[in-house]
Amino acid sequence: MANLPMRRIAEHSFWRLIWVMLALGLVAEVVSCSVSRQDLPSWTDWTLGMCVWVGALALCALLLKLVSNWSDLLRVIAAMWRPLVLVIAAAYLLFSNDQGRELGVSLMEEHSGWRLFFLFLALIYWATNNWHTARLGLRAAVNRQELPAPSGNEKWLFWPPRLLGVCAHLFAAVNLSLAAQNQPAFASSGLLWLVAWTAPLIIIIATGLAWHFDRLVVSQRTSRERTTLTWVAGAIVALLLLAGIPGSIVGIAFFVGSLPPGFSWGTFSISASAVVFLIGVSWLRRRPLVAGSTEAERAADDKRENLEIFVFTAGLILIAFVFACATWINAVAVGRSLGSMVVAYFALGAILALVNAGEFALAWMTEKGLFGHRARPRVVGAFAVIFMIGLGVINAWLHPFHRVRLCDGGDCVPPLLAADYSTLKSPDERPTVKAAARVWYEQAKAAYGKAHGDGPVPMLIVATAGGGIRAAYWTAEALEKLAGDFTTEDGFKDEGGVRPYLFAISGVSGGSVGAVAFEAALAERDELQCHAGDPKCPLATTFLTADFLAPALANMVFVDAPSSFLPDFGQVDRGTALERSFEDASDGRLARPFLSLFPFKKDPAVEGKAPWRPILLLNATHEETGKRIITGHVLIERNVFIDSLDTLHVLTKDVRASTAAHNSARFTYISPAGNLGDHQGSVIDGGYFENYGALSALELARAARSELGEEKPGIKLVFLMISSDPGLEQANELVRIKEAKDHGPCLVSVAEREGAPSGAAGASQKPDKSPNYLSLNEEEVQNALLNEFLAPFQGIKNVREAHGNRAAAEIAVQICTEYPSMSTPAPAPNTALPSSVASQSLQKQGDILDKAKNESVDQSPYVEARDKLPYFAHLAMCTKGDPPPVQAPLGWVLSTPTQAAFQDLLCQCGNGTELEQLEIALGKTNKSLQACSSNARKRS
Numbered sequence: 059m060a061n062l063p064m065r066r067i068a069e070h071s072f073w074r075l076i077w078v079m080l081a082l083g084l085v086a087e088v089v090s091c092s093v094s095r096q097d098l099p100s101w102t103d104w105t106l107g108m109c110v111w112v113g114a115l116a117l118c119a120l121l122l123k124l125v126s127n128w129s130d131l132l133r134v135i136a137a138m139w140r141p142l143v144l145v146i147a148a149a150y151l152l153f154s155n156d157q158g159r160e161l162g163v164s165l166m167e168e169h170s171g172w173r174l175f176f177l178f179l180a181l182i183y184w185a186t187n188n189w190h191t192a193r194l195g196l197r198a199a200v201n202r203q204e205l206p207a208p209s210g211n212e213k214w215l216f217w218p219p220r221l222l223g224v225c226a227h228l229f230a231a232v233n234l235s236l237a238a239q240n241q242p243a244f245a246s247s248g249l250l251w252l253v254a255w256t257a258p259l260i261i262i263i264a265t266g267l268a269w270h271f272d273r274l275v276v277s278q279r280t281s282r283e284r285t286t287l288t289w290v291a292g293a294i295v296a297l298l299l300l301a302g303i304p305g306s307i308v309g310i311a312f313f314v315g316s317l318p319p320g321f322s323w324g325t326f327s328i329s330a331s332a333v334v335f336l337i338g339v340s341w342l343r344r345r346p347l348v349a350g351s352t353e354a355e356r357a358a359d360d361k362r363e364n365l366e367i368f369v370f371t372a373g374l375i376l377i378a379f380v381f382a383c384a385t386w387i388n389a390v391a392v393g394r395s396l397g398s399m400v401v402a403y404f405a406l407g408a409i410l411a412l413v414n415a416g417e418f419a420l421a422w423m424t425e426k427g428l429f430g431h432r433a434r435p436r437v438v439g440a441f442a443v444i445f446m447i448g449l450g451v452i453n454a455w456l457h458p459f460h461r462v463r464l465c466d467g468g469d470c471v472p473p474l475l476a477a478d479y480s481t482l483k484s485p486d487e488r489p490t491v492k493a494a495a496r497v498w499y500e501q502a503k504a505a506y507g508k509a510h511g512d513g514p515v516p517m518l519i520v521a522t523a524g525g526g527i528r529a530a531y532w533t534a535e536a537l538e539k540l541a542g543d544f545t546t547e548d549g550f551k552d553e554g555g556v557r558p559y560l561f562a563i564s565g566v567s568g569g570s571v572g573a574v575a576f577e578a579a580l581a582e583r584d585e586l587q588c589h590a591g592d593p594k595c596p597l598a599t600t601f602l603t604a605d606f607l608a609p610a611l612a613n614m615v616f617v618d619a620p621s622s623f624l625p626d627f628g629q630v631d632r633g634t635a636l637e638r639s640f641e642d643a644s645d646g647r648l649a650r651p652f653l654s655l656f657p658f659k660k661d662p663a664v665e666g667k668a669p670w671r672p673i674l675l676l677n678a679t680h681e682e683t684g685k686r687i688i689t690g691h692v693l694i695e696r697n698v699f700i701d702s703l704d705t706l707h708v709l710t711k712d713v714r715a716s717t718a719a720h721n722s723a724r725f726t727y728i729s730p731a732g733n734l735g736d737h738q739g740s741v742i743d744g745g746y747f748e749n750y751g752a753l754s755a756l757e758l759a760r761a762a763r764s765e766l767g768e769e770k771p772g773i774k775l776v777f778l779m780i781s782s783d784p785g786l787e788q789a790n791e792l793v794r795i796k797e798a799k800d801h802g803p804c805l806v807s808v809a810e811r812e813g814a815p816s817g818a819a820g821a822s823q824k825p826d827k828s829p830n831y832l833s834l835n836e837e838e839v840q841n842a843l844l845n846e847f848l849a850p851f852q853g854i855k856n857v858r859e860a861h862g863n864r865a866a867a868e869i870a871v872q873i874c875t876e877y878p879s880m881s882t883p884a885p886a887p888n889t890a891l892p893s894s895v896a897s898q899s900l901q902k903q904g905d906i907l908d909k910a911k912n913e914s915v916d917q918s919p920y921v922e923a924r925d926k927l928p929y930f931a932h933l934a935m936c937t938k939g940d941p942p943p944v945q946a947p948l949g950w951v952l953s954t955p956t957q958a959a960f961q962d963l964l965c966q967c968g969n970g971t972e973l974e975q976l977e978i979a980l981g982k983t984n985k986s987l988q989a990c991s992s993n994a995r996k997r998s
Contacts (some may be wrong), residue, residue, distance in 0.1 A: 067520075073123075076116045082416045130205075134218055137199035138192040141222045141410060144460060145188065145229075148406055157526075157949030161399040162237030165230075165324045173397050174327040180400045181230055181331040182406035183377065183748060185223035190370050191410045192219035194417075197367075217269065220339055224265050226403065227332035232258035256310055257325040260303055268336035271295045276340045299337075303329055311324060341364075367419070373715010375415035378408035382616035382882060389617065389635040390642050393466050398951050401608045405615040416442070416779055450622045452458050457626045459618075460633055460730040462721065462741065465651045465712040472654035473585055485706035489658055491692050495762035497658070498561050499769060501670050505558035510981045513926045514774040517762065518559045518980060520672070521755040521869070523862060524567025524745040525782030526725055527606065530944035532782050533565070533572025534598040535960045536933050538579075539973070540778075541576035542590065547982050554670070557778075559980060562673035562758055564751035566744040566862070569780065570676040570722035571640070574715050575601040577655045577671055578647040584657075584669040603886070603957060604643035606950035609635040610728050618730070633729050636950070637716040652718040653706075675754045676722040677744040678705065681731055686747050688754060689718045698761045708738050728950065733829030746854070750781065750862030756869050775876070776979050778870050780934040783859060786934055793866040794972070795874055795930045796918040798909065803902075804874040804921045809869050809910035830911040866932070872931040874906045877921075920971055922978075929979035936967035 086109030125132065133144065152158035166178070196219065199205045228272055228643050238254035244639060275292035280870065306325050381404060392400060420442060429438050472483075489497070499515065506515045522533045546556035557580070563575040579590070579598040588595040613632035630638075641649040656671055663739035676689040680703055688694045688705040694704035705721060713721075721732055724743045731740040744751070759775055766773050786792045795804040811830050853958045923929045935941055943966045946952060964973065 060352040076119050078117035079112045080120065082114075083111070083116060086110045086113065098365040099398075133199065133205055134196065137195040137205065138218060138222060140195060140413065141188040141191045141219075144406060144410060145222060145787045148225075148229060151402075152229055153236065157947045157951070158238050158412060159947065161402065161951070162233040162235070165234055165237075165320060170396075173400065174323055176396050176400045177324075177403070178327050178331045178334075178394075179778065180403040180407070181226050181328065182335050183374070184226040184403050185332075185335045186370070187374055187407040187410040187414075188226060189219045189223035189335075190374065191414055192222050194367065195413060197363075202472075202981060209562075215604050216343065221265070221334060223333055223335060223339070224261065226406075227328050227335070228258055228261045230328045230399075230403065231261045231325070234321070234328070238321055252309060252322075253556075256307070257328060260306070260325065260329045264299065264303055264329055264332050266335065267295050267299050268333065268340065271299065271337070272340040272344075276337075276344050286519065299333055303333070305881065308387050325559075341698075345570070355567045371411075371414050371418045374407070374411040377522075378411045378616075381408065381612075383622070385612045385616040385888035386629060389609040389613040389630070389632075390638045392612050393605060393610075393635075393639065394642070396608060398608040398611060400607050401612045405611065408615065446623060449825045453623055455623075458733050459621060460631050460733050460740075462709065463634060463637065463714060463717045464709060464735055464846050465714055465717075470649060470651055470712075470714050472651050473581075483651075483653075483712075485704070485710065485712065486693075488653070488691060488693050488706075490695065491698050491758060491761040492765040494658070494692050495561070495765045498670060498762075499766050499773070502558045502561075503771065505554055506981070510925070512771070513981075514772045516559045516776045517561045517773045518556070518758055518776045518778065519561055519760070520563040520573075520778045520780065521751040521866065522565045522569030522573060522780040523568055523782055524562065524723070524743070526568045526723075526948040527571075527602065527950050527952050529568030529780075529950060530571035530575065530723075531599060531602045531818040531946070531960055532935070532963070533569050533780050533956060534575050534602055536780050536964070536973075537541070537563075537572070537576045538590065538597050538599060538976070539964055543977060543982075544982060545590075557672075557978060558670055560672045562675060563757040563761065564675040564754070564758065566677045566721060566749050566751040568782065569751060570674075570744070571719045572602065573674055573676070574648065574652075574655075574719040575599075575644065578650075578715060579676055580671050581650075581655050582647060599957070601640075601647070601811055601962075603952070603954075604639060606636060606639045606643070607728070608951070609639045610891065610950065618682070631730060633720060633724070633732060635715065637720050638720065640716040641714070648716040648719070649714055651712045652689065652715045653691065654710050655715060673758075674718075674777065675751070675758065676705075676718050676752055677746055677747070677751050678722045678724070678741045679746040680739055681742045682739040684747065685756070686744070687721075687741055689713070689721055693798065699757050702754075708734055723817075725948075725950065745862075748861040748865055749858045750779070750866050752779065752862060752865035752869055756865065756872065774926070774979075775873065776976065777873060777928075777930045778976060779866050779869070779930070781862075781866075781932065781934045782946075784935040784937045784943075786863070786936075791863060792932065792934055793863060794869050794915065794932045794968075795870050795877075795921050797911065797921045798918075803877045803906050803909075805910040805913055805918060806867055806870045806874060807918075808870075809907045810865070810913045810918060811911055812914075870930045871903050871906065873928045875902050876928045892929050899951075920975065923975040925978065925981050927979070929976060931972040931976035931979075933964075933969045933972055934967050936965065939966045 086106045090106045090110065121223055152161070196205065200207055234257045235255045271292060274288050274295060301334050304326065307322055307329070310322070321864075381392075396404075406937075417435075417439065420438050423429065424433050424438050427433075469561070498517075502515050502517070520537070523529060541556055547555070563573040563576075565571075576598040578601065579595070582588075583590060583595045586594050588597075610632045613630070613635035617629055617635075618632050621631070637648075641647075651675075657669060658671065673691045675691075678687045678689070680687040683703075685701055685703055686699070687698060687705050687708070689705040694702055694707070696702065705718075720729065721741050722744045724732060724741065726729070726743065729743075730744045733740055755777065759777075763773070763775070792807060794807045796807055796810065798805050809830075812833055921929070935946075937945065941962070943963055944956055946956050946960075963969065
């Protein structure tokens, strides 16, 4: 006891020292961040680093002390670990994932009362599962004597499960607010963006009011007497809950007229669901036992508690079972009816329902002695987990799942074509690239001669990058815009517009989906003899407006997961569900055979207007070899597409158009790897190999150019690159061709100097001797600790973008190699470019790249297209602009406002100029920038 004062003094001194260490670390961190480390001596840098480490050590010690004072709360949290883990995972998926944020946008413009009602129910379902699972964890901890038996006054025991439950509503509200604050109505109106956070604020207020209402009116956990003042206060709280919250939502909607309609209704649906859940739970849990209860009362309460647990456990799993049955029957209908947000919230609740039901069943069987009288639930549970893992492994070996669908009849039937065209019935009947190029040239030469008169025939090849639904929609939007601009051009409109010159489209992932949608739209126009936009012939973008995420997500949770342990009942996997949602959204147009989209003219000499449709090259990745595996309308021969596999040759049969697109767009986890059958391996997303489709486009152009090199008139290559990564707006990554200041061959932007050349090099074209380095974006550098775990995944993810960008740059270099200087005589009409201009020598490519270092990428102008010369255009996304350009998410669902914003994107990010010059290179005279200026005036 004599040493007690000394111990207290030592303890106080220790914690004072810890606070000093924390302050020292904070000061060192501020100094380190404000001063460049390159300007500091090495010993100073080391000292600052040590001080920061000392501060971090002190912070950990203080947090440990803080946590140690909350032992009861920590034991409660530990007992509720299952719903807590699920809540944390849901927070990541909804807030850090851009697809999760887009779900909030779709809710904000939601006008369907039924979907809002189902959202109301889905939130209650997830919240109830969170609350029920937390209750079970607390009850088990009390039975194991890890927590004291409740006496009725423990706030920490009764309300944490409810708070975990209402997290479902809070997350939905935050999800809605994150989406709302980026909408023009909020972002451009000063402090109006604060209104976007109405929903989570209302949820927090409703939770506080529900707690007061429970304490004042509902709860019977304590023997405290209720006075008149208590009842008056309870009535006021009830009035605020039932009238104040709806009134505030109506008031905000009335005074802020620019709010999207769905924002107010979504806020009301979420908040009403939270109030119903909290009041309902308070009513159910109003009568727990209080201290001093008799043994008979405790026995009766235990019986009631067990019955309640059984009812909740059985009822929640029964609801999940009914939902699963509906998904097994028709996942597309479930997804279309409910939407991805409802499906996602319901799935989160169903996961807990399944865990609780399994645990309840094991506990019941253990209690009945089915596993022996010495068996314990935890031990039985561990063996059950091992058993399920073993069953899943054996089941996967017995019948491999996720088989690629083949075109084996049914709805996969080709349409009837004119006699002069053949429907390719087997993969081996496809033409070679050279044969297809010959057929293309004959019809393109005839069309160009009538439309333009003279000059080399433009061969347009499109390479479109991956990026989920945003890439698909952006590809379809750009291609429809290009096609539409030529339908009104004199000379071209009578000869098929731009279609005769569109030789091929090489797509990856979402870009492949957009390309197939565009091809299907062209086929519909040919077969029904209608125009784009007619009721019978909608635009390709209309095929991509559905919610494709909901069917895949529902199928993944309620079909694929249980199918890992079940025999083959003929159930469809989530990949098939996604393909069927493509087919449903296109009104069956994508259910047709893939090869039927490409009618091949038997005899090039046959007269008549050829309904030429571009060759599709849909690039995927072969999982076991890492090679490209391409689904194409031409033979994928190894002398053309080097080191590449032919999907249709491996499968030996044709596939549906939806399957061909999906094989290229097997989005990670949302879609499974496709089993090619017969021990041929699996197909995964094309972005793993190269995310731009540029390499296949370049190889295709090389083979076609070789076949048509001696033709009169010749051909000129025109490439269109469509990318969907907004991060490429950085000048050192976005591939475009630029005009050299001496008007010589064009330059490639990614080879130009990032800053202004030293001295007057840029103006005089004198060589700049300073190094031309590529800079790094420091914001993309990972934290050292996180990098231990993220490095492999980040590397795989980012290298595919780098490979694609590199391939796109190779195409741009090829075009600039064929671009003559102003001193070179222009080619004569009806002749190809001189061989000296068309040279692909390494020396000329090296000279072009070397010359680029004397230009500034920020200052060099775009290349002005000429109708007799090749061209490279790049339609890209970006993050900056006025108004801000659309920031569409990855994934498989786009909201209506996001879809509408893609039209503006055609005039943003430099795309207006790129599109205008591309059309000039194809022979068009009316400029597209005039349309962009008109749209800008309308917006202003």
